[in-house]
Amino acid sequence: MKITEYITALRENIGKAREQGKTVVLIPTMGYLHYGHLSMAEAARKQDEDHEEIYIVMSIFVNPLQFGPQEDFDKYPRNLGRDSSLAQEAGVDILFVPAIEEMYPERENLTQVSVSGLTNILCGLQRPGHFQGVTTVVAKLFNIVLPDVAYFGQKDYQQFVVIKQMVKDLNIPVKLIAAPTVREADGLAMSSRNSYLEAKERKQAPILYHSLLEGASLIASGEKRPEVVREKIRQKINKETSGKIEYVEILKADNLGPVDTLQGQVVIALAVHFGPTRLIDNILVEV
Amino acid sequence: MKITEYITALRENIGKAREQGKTVVLIPTMGYLHYGHLSMAEAARKQDEDHEEIYIVMSIFVNPLQFGPQEDFDKYPRNLGRDSSLAQEAGVDILFVPAIEEMYPERENLTQVSVSGLTNILCGLQRPGHFQGVTTVVAKLFNIVLPDVAYFGQKDYQQFVVIKQMVKDLNIPVKLIAAPTVREADGLAMSSRNSYLEAKERKQAPILYHSLLEGASLIASGEKRPEVVREKIRQKINKETSGKIEYVEILKADNLGPVDTLQGQVVIALAVHFGPTRLIDNILVEV
DSSP states (O other): OEEESOHHHHHHHHHHHHHTTOEEEEEEEOSSOOHHHHHHHHHHHHTOTTSSSEEEEEEEOOOGGGSOTTSSTTTSOOOHHHHHHHHHHHTOSEEEOOOHHHHOOSSSOOEEEEEOSSSSSTHHHHSTTHHHHHHHHHHHHHHHHOOSEEEEETTSHHHHHHHHHHHHHTTOOOEEEEEOOOBOTTSOBOOGGGGGOOHHHHHHTHHHHHHHHHHHHHHHTTOOOHHHHHHHHHHHHHHHOOOEEEEEEEEETTTOOBOSSOOSEEEEEEEEEETTEEEEEEEEEEO | OEEESOHHHHHHHHHHHHHTTOEEEEEEEOSSOOHHHHHHHHHHHHTOTTSSSEEEEEEEOOOGGGSOTTSSTTTSOOOHHHHHHHHHHHTOSEEEOOOHHHHOOSSSOOEEEEEOSTTSSTHHHHSTTHHHHHHHHHHHHHHHHOOSEEEEETTSHHHHHHHHHHHHHTTOOOEEEEEOOOBOTTSOBOOGGGGGOOHHHHHHTHHHHHHHHHHHHHHHTTOOOHHHHHHHHHHHHHHHOOOEEEEEEEEETTTOOBOSSOOSEEEEEEEEEETTEEEEEEEEEEO
């Protein structure tokens, strides 16, 4: 596996792979890799264990643009040594680890890519500017790598829908794949931010997923009123954890539109704070 | 020359050209072609008259996103028959003439690309949203065509600077070329909108360019105060035409920054209304 901090070197290596007829896969991450990230590289590698047909680019970049002024940009966990070992084991061909100056050489980045409608709900409400930071950096990464395929985790479901919209609206020639959320044995969705949790919080955190499962189960048993399902989930979280709910929402899975009566494919999404740590999770439910 | 309305067909043709090792050149236009447009195709073609190394894509699309509600979107002149003859003569390989639904298949285009700082001055002041419409459609065209080289007219100087900034900030892998403004024999910058002018206005319109030349001449003779040069230009236009000045500005040529004392390379840019017709022009001056 190669590692580079530089766009020019990255492009050179990708260019060679492309000349050899390889499909270029991009897996953008903020690092502090866990199996949720690695599973994406493994899924791509599985189809081509000999590195003959697929060239996997993983980026690690903690993007300042997508953090609010009061958020955890500074303390976001970083461990490049460990990340590079893990990425290599997972079959990554090149790890792109740019410094901030490489991605944003100007004092200010004057150009922004924004998606309206999908970004003023769910996480976008409490994190203004977050998704604009995401779409801007992802647009940059797409232009740098020109991937044939890009993976994003389903755990960040709203992010996936927003990026899918951007790709469609801007005619970006890339195939997007949403990778299933990978969970700890007790059900907690893997996240680099789980490392922030104190022991007691860590013990309670899986209840977020269990509450989503209860919601899904209620829907499976015939409940059609989203507000009843949401209330059930809220009650469980409030009763069984010290977490403070930011939102529990049920929306159309494809475009995050509102749902009056449960039907079709929906996503149940939530955000809950444990002290300073903000966790999100979601599940897709076919009604 | 081929003509297509469809992104898929366009991409197929470009793909074949690329497989043959050709350099792909994009010339985005709104049609109603004049020699300002055609000179760009001719410049690209000149280096490869046999169509062996360079593949020229010209797009004709009157982009609704860049017109304000009170502007001339509906009456913007269109003549595809004439345009396609001219494009073919100029050496274009494929003309892309999408319908609005091909470029914006959704009711709304949720994704926008915007460049701050450079767009709230000059034309951006009177045309809010204009440059966002431009950068969004150009980002789309870049993703559709993936050109190696793209031409834009220097006549729309602010547009060129804005697109240059977008390309840099978003790491778009394209080389930009600003094509020199082509003028009628009397000095009027060629523009599809010149067709709006009444006979009397058409007669006065070249004075815009002559006033820019007088400004440049004043600078050449040692004048260092931009406000003196601007005033000279304004006086000439006010005295010799019925046009109403929207702006006359002198800014740094590379980044449109303010200029206190004339030095380095500057652009003198102006916008003047003749009745309902808005004309722009500019010249670059090395102080």
